[in-house]
Amino acid sequence: MTAYPIELIRASFPALENSGTAFLDNPAGTLVSRVVIEAVAEAMATASSNLGGRFAASQRADAVWRAAHEAAAEFVNATSWQEIVIGPNMTTLAFQMARVIGQTFAPGDEIIVTRMDHEGNVSPWLSMAEAYGLVVKWLPFNKETWRIEPEDLAALLTPRTKFLALNYASNMTGSINDVAALTALARAAGALVWIDAVQLAPHRLPDVQAIGCDFLVCSSYKFFGPHLGVLWGRAALLRDLPPHRVRCQSDDIPDRFCTGTPQTELLAGLTATIDYLAWAGETTGSSGTRRERMAGAYQAFDAYEAGLTRRLVGGLTALPGVRLAGIANPNLFAHRVPTISFTHDRISTHRFADALAAEDINIWSGHNYALEPARHLGLSEEEGVVRIGIAHYNTADEIERALAAIGKLVA
Template structure:
């Protein structure tokens, strides 16, 4: 196997060359490579026009729009680029589709949301339930396994279950759910299944064909691209839904769900992001189609990130007073992404974040919009957790520096 090319990878990201900052705030948004920045700037310079015109700039915009949808389709392994809906962010797309899906439901129908999700995959569906008189059932995650267990879902399913909103990977604990099994159970009961893959996409390559869901949403700014939300929907399901659109808008897919003028420059950046992932695969020895090269990149990312995660978790757990929120057993790392959250029995989470920031280490503290996981774990909503998120461009030195700062603060507290 080709050695992981960390120096080559880091050289692709201009932010990493400009300072010694350790960007470990990745669950909130990742860095972007040179190629994505160049693509966005190029589109703004040469394709700053609306779609459908008979002049060169508009034709270039048309080509960018189509290429981005094709690239997004490859990323999630969609059956067609027409199944891809691209919007400003995942949460906005969820609220938009909640209005649409809600029109197909009747009072008394049941929906299931989880105690593991980001609010972007809870609030839209609660609003849908309120608007249409739906019954909301809450699905908790197991505090021992840190995952949503099939038997807990089975206990909630009924003939009236019409919709399940499920997270692929938690933005607090990093746990990965067995979404293939859970989706199969819900669809067998007659429910539509929506999967939030925002936190999975930076670390594992999504495959909607293998999962068998009805919708899968992610955000390209979480996987090294521009600020866009990406939604895949099953063709048959999308065609059956009544869209909200202006009267002169096309009824074709994906046009019927794409309102307003598209963000052409960001679409160019999205295609460049997919190409970057394929390039990263090439640097680790992958060949073949663009998706095959992306798969090679993710395989290399996973192995590299697991080593950094092993060191970070081991170092944190060796410190007194630290409580880890998530899977700590290295033998179970296949069931988590490298988003590591912790609390301390005396020190504020915000104190850790401030101290780390003072040493050029970026992390987040608080609930990070994971309100339900915080409540389920009995955490203070204001304090939440300290969240450290590893990406494939982070270095061993950055992990050691982070542990040194955290360790010094813990030891200082213990001595006081």
């Protein structure tokens, strides 16, 4: 692997050009590279048409649609592009699929949701349970390991367990769950497993084959792309589930789950996002297939982000009154993404957000839609945490700026 080319990486993001802003709000949404912006603009200029026509612009739109599904399939390591459903965002896809999946269950069947998830992976399933008379069980995360432990899941599984909604990485604590082990337990009990990989995808490359789950969702605007949600589902399940669709919609997959006219320009941006990740792999010394190059990029991202995380965590824990919500031991950083949340024993989280905003540093305060994690940790829902999220285009100088602004307020 070559030395990490931070300046070359940053030069590919127009938002970073001549900007003094430190974009440390990445768990809420990442920046996009120039190639993504150009792809969106080109599609709007040349393929702004509905699909299925006999004329050239429509055929170009068809090609954009197919390429995006193929690129997303590579990203998650699907067996076919037909296993990919693309929608406006992850939460909308979850609500859509909750209406579909819920029809296959009987009143009294059990579903499991966690105390670790973003609300987008909780509310859809609570709504499904209410609509179809299902029993909801809550799976906690361990406050010492900061992860969901297999024994806690095993204690909830019964012959009536039909569905588990599980997050890959927390948008509050940054913890990464052992989703392969948890999935194996749930599927052995006869349950479907839905994985929310939204917070993992900016930092690690998802692999649905290795996980063994039934569904996986992520959001491309969280991994340097346009505002879209991506759903992978097992082909057999997608064929068997009863979709909500208009009568004249094709019954093929993924068409049967694709409602309305697709956002063709954003689909072009999604393909360009995958190409950007492959380019980043080449730039950091990888070769091979597009997925292999993406894997190389993520390996380089992870190593680079780990150094920034060590400095940020070390600087925060040295400040009086600061309490981290997440893994703080550098030896365990393989079990977390670089999303760092903290509280202070006397200073409001929103005062930190205001102070850093005044220094042109973007961070978030509050529960950040991690409502259940906030409750599980006994935090004020209104106050929540101060959240700082690192991405592969951030710099050591930006971390120092953030620490200096936080230290100034603490002092």
